[in-house]
Amino acid sequence: MGYSSSDFDLGVIGAGVVGLATAYKYQLKNPTHRVAVFEKEAAVSMHQTGRNSGVIHSGIYYKPGSFKAKNCMDGREQLVAFAKEHKVKHDVCGKVIVATKDEEIPLLESILARGIENGLTDLEMIEGQAILDIEPFVNGKKAIYVPQTGIIDFKGLCEKLAELITTINPDSRIVLSTEVIKEFDEGGKSGIITSRGTFYLNRRIFCAGLQADRMATTLGNKLDVAIVGFRGDYYELADHARHKVKNLIYPVPDPAFPFLGVHFTRMTDGSIECGPNAVFSFKREGYSKTAFSTKDTLDALRFPGTTKLFKKHMAKGLDEYKRAFSKKRFLTALNELMPSLTMDELVPGRSGVRAQALKKDGTLVDDFYIEELHNSIHVINAPSPAATAGLAIADEILLRLERSKSQ
Ligand SMILES: Cc1cc2nc3c(=O)[nH]c(=O)nc-3n(C[C@H](O)[C@H](O)[C@H](O)COP(=O)(O)OP(=O)(O)OC[C@H]3O[C@@H](n4cnc5c(N)ncnc54)[C@H](O)[C@@H]3O)c2cc1C
Known part of the structure; x- marks a missing residue:
């Protein structure tokens, strides 16, 4: 690849919004340092960030004092300012x-x-x-x-962040199509082993989304949580029904669940999406209704929290499954908010999978959760509203990096 074991001052693993925001903020503060963002896919934001609802969340829902509440408020303000300055498509439409x-x-x-x-x-x-x-x-x-709520093109945001990193320092890199296999700290050298060779890095920050728990344990660290995936499917409104939604319409969320319920969202390209539902995903990065990975499923079933989660939410879980395979049931949920909506106005759309940390007792980790393990920082739980909060989460990560450097 032409790097021949050359050092990067910072390696960030994962080119979703959290990884790119962190790399960008670090590069701004340290313009002469060489930063590399490693991404296994051929482009940035191919998983959660590029498959989400595209909503700039206000911060209304989150427990006061939580990282979610604090970082969503701060991150939203930073995000809107960034989008204005760098011409990322957005609209604070309420x-x-x-x-x-x-x-x-x-x-x-x-x-x-x-x-x-x-x-x-x-x-x-x-x-x-x-x-x-x-x-x-x-x-x-x-x-x-x-x-305060709005919509934004999160893919466009990520592309802009990546561009700025390499503009600030032309020796920095967004290293695509490169899967990180493990990290190492040996003989005073530290770095990562990837599908395209070894890279020596002074500092490492992992923002690996759906693979966060796996990336945190390659050096034998034990985690008390595991990542499970919850797929969300969307329908789109057919062109002749788009006039029925002006901006964003949300239901009152069920307080027993961390998801906001199926809603209507105007996207920045003018389309209207309806969803997402929330079904347990048998493949972490699987986007069809029947996607299945033996490894992901076995990993989930071996973790004690998964069966407890299933038992606790059996009825709701089954309902969500039925709805995933039934347009009629999806429509029934949407009709609560919009009674005039009909079957022919709904067109099947795309899906996304949410990464959610699960505890051994079967409860979901509600707040953002970052761990410092060995010489690395690992973002373990960054569910919604982490796309909105990304620039503020980046500040939090860099604060920890500073702190760990001075220890
Ligand atoms: C359906 C859905 C709707 C949502 N709606 C919203 C919303 O409207 N507003 C909002 O604020 N939030 C929303 N969220 C949440 C938000 O999208 C996520 O919280 C956020 O995108 C997390 O960003 P991330 O960078 O942590 O993860 P990701 O975007 O998943 O990025 C992680 C990256 O790490 C890479 N990676 C993983 N392992 C490796 C490896 N071994 N080597 C190299 N690369 C690796 C992955 O390929 C991926 O690109 C939604 C999420 C979903 C799924």
Whole structure:
């Protein structure tokens, strides 16, 4: 590859938004250092980042004081400023979170209170015509209008970050089609062994998304968590139905789950997506309904938390499976928010898989979670809203890097 064991000051593993934001922030602070981002795919943002809903989250949902709450607020502001400066396609268009039943209203009120506690201003509880003025086809008892929410082209963002890294330092590299197999620390040298040879690195940061737990254990470290994948399928609105959604329409989420429920999203290319559902994925990076990997499935089943998770959420899990294979069931969920929507207005779309850290007791790790192991930093849990929060998560990672250097 022409690097002939040359050193990089920093190696970042994973060219999703978290890895690229981290490499970019490091490069900004250390313009003369050589940075390499290693990515197994032939392009950046091929997994979670390039397959997500494209939403700039406001920070309304997250537990006050959590990393999610803090980094989403900070990351959103940084993201919008970055997108403006570097002309990444985006639109801070606002969204509505809609209660369709009376029993959802107390939950909606608690989301509003949480948003205010998290520092969001100008949130509004609305009803009746005020909802219809924003989204004319929605059926809602009450709704929260969230002006800070927006949409963005996360793939475009990643391409811009990659471009800036190598513009700041032309000796830095985005090393594509190169799978990292393991890290090593031997005889005063440290680095990584990859599908395309050995690279010596002064510092390593792993942002490997769906492979985060595997990458964290190549030196024999033990983790208390494992990554499981939850696939989310989308439908698109047919062209003749696009007028039914102006911006973003979300349901009141089920507090027992970390996902936000199937919603309507206007994408930056003008299409309208509906979804995603959430089904356990038998292949971490598998995007069809029947995708299966023996290794991924065995790894998941060997981890004690998986069967506990299945047992705990059996009914909901089965429902989600049925919905994954039934357009009619998907439509029924969407009809809660938009009764006029019909079968012929829904066209099958793409899918994404969410990486989610699971504990041995079967509970999901709710917050972002970063571990320092050996001489590396490993981002273990970076689920939604980590794309929104990426630039703030990068600051947090670099703070830890600084701290570990001075120890
Ligand atoms: C369906 C879905 C909808 C979502 N919607 C939103 C949303 O609207 N807004 C929001 O803020 N968040 C959303 N999220 C969450 C968000 O997309 C993720 O939190 C975020 O993209 C995580 O970024 P990442 O860089 O950690 O992971 P990834 O984007 O998955 O990147 C990890 C990268 O590491 C690479 N990699 C892994 N192992 C290796 C290896 N051994 N060698 C080399 N490279 C490796 C992978 O190929 C991959 O490119 C959504 C996620 C999904 C799946």
